[in-house]
Amino acid sequence: MKTIIIGGSATGMGVAAKLKRLDPKNEIIVIQDKEYVSLGACGIPYFVGDNFSNPETLIARTVEKFEETGVKVIKNTKVDNVNFESKEVFFNNESLKYDKLVIAVGSKPIIPSIKNVNANNIFTVNSKEDGIIIKNKITKESKVLIIGSGLIGLEMVENIYNSKHSKITIIEKADKILKNIFDEEFSDLVENKIHDKNITLIKNDEVIEFLVDNKNNVTHAKTRNGETIQCDSVILSIGVLPNTQLFKKTNLEMELNGAIKINQYCETNIADVFAGGDCCSSLSFLYKNTKTFYLATIAHKQAKIIADNINQSMSNQFMGGLGTTIIRFFDLELARSGENRTFMENQKIKTREILIKDKDHTNYVSDQEDLWLKIIVDNNTNEIINVQLAGKNKSVLRIYGLVSLIWSRVKVDHSLEQIDLPYSPPFSRTTDIIHIALSKLV
Amino acid sequence: MKTIIIGGSATGMGVAAKLKRLDPKNEIIVIQDKEYVSLGACGIPYFVGDNFSNPETLIARTVEKFEETGVKVIKNTKVDNVNFESKEVFFNNESLKYDKLVIAVGSKPIIPSIKNVNANNIFTVNSKEDGIIIKNKITKESKVLIIGSGLIGLEMVENIYNSKHSKITIIEKADKILKNIFDEEFSDLVENKIHDKNITLIKNDEVIEFLVDNKNNVTHAKTRNGETIQCDSVILSIGVLPNTQLFKKTNLEMELNGAIKINQYCETNIADVFAGGDCCSSLSFLYKNTKTFYLATIAHKQAKIIADNINQSMSNQFMGGLGTTIIRFFDLELARSGENRTFMENQKIKTREILIKDKDHTNYVSDQEDLWLKIIVDNNTNEIINVQLAGKNKSVLRIYGLVSLIWSRVKVDHSLEQIDLPYSPPFSRTTDIIHIALSKLV
Incomplete structure (x- = not known):
């Protein structure tokens, strides 16, 4: 089976790598508009900031490494057109036929x-x-x-x-x-x-x-x-927008922002055409609405799903994203996950919420810092639908716990209030900020 | 209503504080064998290590502060005997009658x-x-x-x-x-x-x-x-053992190690007598067995439950502990949660497990360190029953996520594999160690 992948970033190369692992006989051709593939774009600010000096460090895996596994990469090449009827991709006055097509063209800066x-x-x-x-x-x-x-x-x-x-x-x-x-x-x-x-x-x-x-x-x-x-x-x-102008005049279904519509199998409306990553609108986990996430984490997951489904039809489904985000800004750290305010307001979701300001650990161990936590609960489902954290000292890694609670769709009740979170003086207080917040939400 | 509390540490003073908040008319007498109450014993190593110089910092709340709220503290006083029939506590050649008794005598070093x-x-x-x-x-x-x-x-x-x-x-x-x-x-x-x-x-x-x-x-x-x-x-x-020799000759039911048996309401076998904290055997969350946890976090939770249930009978239940623990040892950090090996082996629980060694965050941001994660899954329930982490840079705070997954009793399947964990170069990698582990366990 011959798969053509348009785009050589996280989604495209993720599909290529997984598909080869699933079956080395898979014929895979990646068409990439740059000299390189697998750019870790999230590293660019840290390269600029002299965290490292060699720009090749931004490349997770080279073209050569992919080609060693049998993946063919057509570099420096823009796709001119795609004919979904004849299953053909046109570029450089050539064309190639595909059995399966993966659109992984990502996003581009506005x-x-x-x-x-x-x-x-x-x-x-x-x-x-x-x-x-x-x-x-x-x-x-x-x-x-x-x-x-x-x-x-x-x-x-x-x-x-x-x-x-x-x-x-x-x-x-x-x-x-x-x-x-x-x-x-x-x-x-x-x-x-x-x-x-x-x-x-x-x-x-x-x-x-x-x-x-x-x-x-x-x-x-x-x-x-x-x-x-x-x-x-x-x-x-x-900001960025889906890099999908190539498909504007085709019958590929897209959102108003140019994001390609996909189902849970990462299938587009066109047979044998998959899409994933920044160029798509994806399922949002909590309310099953769709949105464009522009997150490397989502691209990685969808790459795996696309490869699984090319290898065996409808064998893996995307469960949805939470828009989980974490950022360091100097010594301040912020993290968030879950639905956003605009959606809650538009859908008239009845919520209750709490904002707690506490400390990250005991007062008698050095470097105690402020820690803020907001939790928003859907009054109808009694599930956590949004969390926001700010602190220092990596204390916002508590987001792992809060994401896990959202993902598990656990109810905010007296049982959850007793969750057995860790305590030791350098890491937390006996009653963690999460406990304080939950006790006020039950 | 008159409540006598034997013991002025985490459990005892937690009960006193909560009970007063619930109803200021509650008459509360704490009998404590020391000059002070509310010792944060977890701070002792950090006091010895010169993290702070004033030993009073170890005292979370003074006797005076408690007495301002109307809690009576009888200091420097050992209880000599308790008569559960006449509901009397004997000490210093005196005795006091109670309506409710709370045994919060803690543990003592072996x-x-x-x-x-x-x-x-x-x-x-x-x-x-x-x-x-x-x-x-x-x-x-x-x-x-x-x-x-x-x-x-x-x-x-x-x-x-x-x-x-x-x-x-x-x-x-x-x-x-x-x-x-x-x-x-x-x-x-x-x-x-x-x-x-x-x-x-x-x-x-x-x-x-x-x-x-x-x-x-x-x-x-x-x-x-x-x-x-x-x-x-x-x-x-x-190690420590429950400090319960006072009750050895009474009809208070205890385990072989001297831990007082309690039910989910923190009631002992004797009417109107509650117990909690280090002196008790408590429900273990996952398999509903019992064990003595010796953890301040459990003591704090049980204090709240005892106060609630004294205030209104059977209004709050202890859901169980996971033995969640975190420790810093020089620059190394370890965390664990869930059932222990001995129990798994004794109960012949069929498990699968994975040990992953990865890195805490991207290679191009400074201070990247090793991170180890072990996850053990019960093959019968398909739930996570034990997690262990080791790393540096607070990376083991991922324990919050793993505890939340255990507590939520979520199944280890392809859906969980896609949990939307955070990614940004200073905090994690696009595929987090938890994702790597889960992908090998589904």
């Missing part, structure tokens, strides 16, 4: 339609080349403008600040940092940390024009509210 | 019958006074013999080593450190750490005699295998 947005010193955070150019072009103590303060924007802030001692300005369109991911109490902690670091944060505003010099380098950004921000470099991190 | 075991420089780790005397008597660079290598023994080793630069010898009767708590692979990590620190570890051996000087101070310990160990101080940490 580029706003702003004058001079194509200037030389405006960068996105998407490819290995992006990482290399940012690391080279942003000089020590330069002025950097970060547009958008989502997870990648914040990771870039931390890493550029630490490695380049840059003067950083963040501009955020919304009235809060991380608005759709964390509630205000948690956004405030991030905003306080930004202020502590003397980083400028402009909210409720957006860039409407870049001013460039005669070498097409941005020198200033003008904002809707009339600010003029001087800058040597600009990082565009306002 | 003192082996060894010649000269009452020498001046042999210490246990049980009271505030123990902490103060150990801290004063163990001088810098002295020779310390630690007898028993359970959790408290190891915490004492770390703290005495760090603060006193002592030359430490550990003697352990069993063939492995932490034998009944962790499997060999995990014990080995602790033993390696002991060797790294140039601490002497003698296994399969025990002290049979202490040699003392003319001031009744131990100078040497002789062992069964013929060793003679020179020492300036001895810490006895071979």
Whole structure:
């Protein structure tokens, strides 16, 4: 059986690797628009921040390693068209027929339609080349403008600040940092940390024009509210969208945002065509709605499911995502999982919630730090549907416990209140923050 | 209603505090054999190790604070007898009648019958006074013999080593450190750490005699295998037993180890007599057997249950313990939860298990460390019944997730394999060690 995979990142190469393991006789061809495959894009901010110096470290597995297993990789090649009727993929004036097709084209950064947005010193955070150019072009103590303060924007802030001692300005369109991911109490902690670091944060505003010099380098950004921000470099991190324009004119079913619709088997509406990862809308675990997660963890899981189902029809199902996220921002750590506020409000889900501020461990062991926990419960099902944590010292790894409770769909009752969590002075208090929260929710 | 509580530690004072909160009119009398109540005994090793200097920090809440809420504390008083028929407690040639009695007498260190075991420089780790005397008597660079290598023994080793630069010898009767708590692979990590620190570890051996000087101070310990160990101080940490000898001749039902039998309401076999904490045998969550946990977390929970049930009969039930434990030993961390090997073997429970050695987070963020995880599954129920973790950097806080999975009695299947755990380079890898383990257990 011949499988063609369009896209050589987490989903695509995950499918390739698993499918070869399942049956070495599987013929697998990956068509990839870059020189390399298996980019760990999550590592780009840490490369920029000098956590490591060799950009090849970003590559989880090389083309050569894949080819040793018999996977064929057609590099530096853009797919021009796909004919789902004849089961053909067209590229470089050639075409290849497939038995099964996997669309794993991922996402691409949103580029706003702003004058001079194509200037030389405006960068996105998407490819290995992006990482290399940012690391080279942003000089020590330069002025950097970060547009958008989502997870990648914040990771870039931390890493550029630490490695380049840059003067950083963040501009955020919304009235809060991380608005759709964390509630205000948690956004405030991030905003306080930004202020502590003397980083400028402009909210409720957006860039409407870049001013460039005669070498097409941005020198200033003008904002809707009339600010003029001087800058040597600009990082565009306002978000991503599914990279699916190739399929716009086909009968492949997509969401309004361009995400490919898939079922639990990662099948699209077209026979023998699978899709997974950032280019898809996926099942949300709790309420069985769909959303686009843009998370490497989801891509990895769907890759495995696609490979299983190519190997044996409908043998593995995607159970859904929770949008579990964890981030370090300087010494502050945040983690969250579960449904978001917008969905809860739109669906008029009746909830109760509690916010606890406590300490991560006993007062008599050094480095005791604040720890915040919010838990939201669906009053109808009595299940936990959202958790948010903020702290230091890796104390937010308690998210593992809270994700497990959400995933298990355990009821918030007197039994759960007694869950036997660990205690020892360097790690926790005898009554853990999770116990305190649960006792107020039963 | 008049409640008498015998014992002023975690369970006793927990009952007192909760009962007053439930109804300030409750008359509560605590009879405590010490000058103080609410000792956080878990803090003693950290006090000895100079994590803090004021021993009063070990006291979670003072007698005065309790008395302000109307709880009466009779200090420095040993109960001589209890008449369950007349509902009377005898002490200091007085007696008091109760409506409800709470036995919260805790545990006491096992003192082996060894010649000269009452020498001046042999210490246990049980009271505030123990902490103060150990801290004063163990001088810098002295020779310390630690007898028993359970959790408290190891915490004492770390703290005495760090603060006193002592030359430490550990003697352990069993063939492995932490034998009944962790499997060999995990014990080995602790033993390696002991060797790294140039601490002497003698296994399969025990002290049979202490040699003392003319001031009744131990100078040497002789062992069964013929060793003679020179020492300036001895810490006895071979374990604890329920402190229940007062009730030996009553009709209070007890286990062979002296633990008071209680039901899920923390009621003893005698009407209006409750018991909880270290002096009891308690329900084990998974298989509904009973055991004595000797854990502050269990004591805290049972205190709340006793108060609830005194306030309103049979209103709260103890759901059971998992024996969840976490410990730091120098930079090594270990955590475990669930049934132990002895029980599994005795009950002939058919299990499958996996041991994974992986890394705590991505290779390109600093301080990546090894992480070990063992998961044991009951083949009959397909539920997780034991987990063990070892690592550094607080990575063992993943125990929160594993405890939650055990507590939720979730089945180990393809659905669980997809649990949406967090990923970000400083915290984890895209495929977390828990995913790796689960994928091999489904």
